[in-house]
């Protein structure tokens with residue numbers, strides 16, 4: 001399936017978007033779209049691990065998604081709960097799971113499950129999977145600035161590395177490739193500091209329909225990009 005000459009990115013970040021429209025197209029409630037999207041997430045994460053990707057970050061819930069109806073938010077939180085309870089399965093896959101975002105407003109049992117998943121998988125040597133929950137790029141930067149100010153560091157000692165090191169993603173290289181399905185062409189507050197030199201890939205496919213072959217197509221496209229980082 002995979003083109004052997006392709007260049008695998010080091011870190012792929014995905015905006016898992018289009019669940020609601022996928023459900024609407026089928027006359028189903030939005031919750032059905034989130035259930036289908038969660039399935040796609042699991043198979044894409046497994047696939048990324050299988051092909052030897054080092055880092056995958058997925059956008060599961062943004063700091064802005066609380067604006068949605070309470071029912072929908074509860075449905076997404078319940079899916080997260082199920083996933084976390086089930087994530088034991090990932091153990092066999094050697095996937096290291098980490099969560100980024102502000103956990104404060106999440107339910108206590110979810111917070112405990114997140115911590116357990118991180119602890120249980122911390123020595124895995126395959127894919128590192130970052131799941132962004134109640135994540136917002138601006139919120140992340142505000143928190144980093146607070147941390148830096150509280151540390152008493154002098155203004156002259158503030159540099160890009162210190163800021164990067166103060167973000168949720170402190171131990172993770174910047175994403176070299178960002179994928180957004182569902183026909184939207186925006187970042188929606190995702191990894192806004194880290195994406196300074198990311199390559200972008202957009203597609204009309206709705207997330208629940210996104211398949212391994214679509215990821216391969218995206219990676220093929222990435223392989224043909226000429227990354228210059230401001231040079232020539």
Ligand code: IPE
Nearest residue numbers: 016017018019020021060061
């Ligand atoms: C992404 O799908 C899932 C979350 C944001 C939690 P959407 O629910 O945003 O789907 P659309 O964009 O309404 O189709």
Ligand code: IPE
Nearest residue numbers: 015016017059060061062188
């Ligand atoms: C981005 O999708 C957030 C996630 C996929 C979790 P949204 O559906 O919330 O983004 P907008 O509102 O269309 O920008």
Ligand code: MG
Nearest residue numbers: 017018019020
């Ligand atoms: Mg959306």
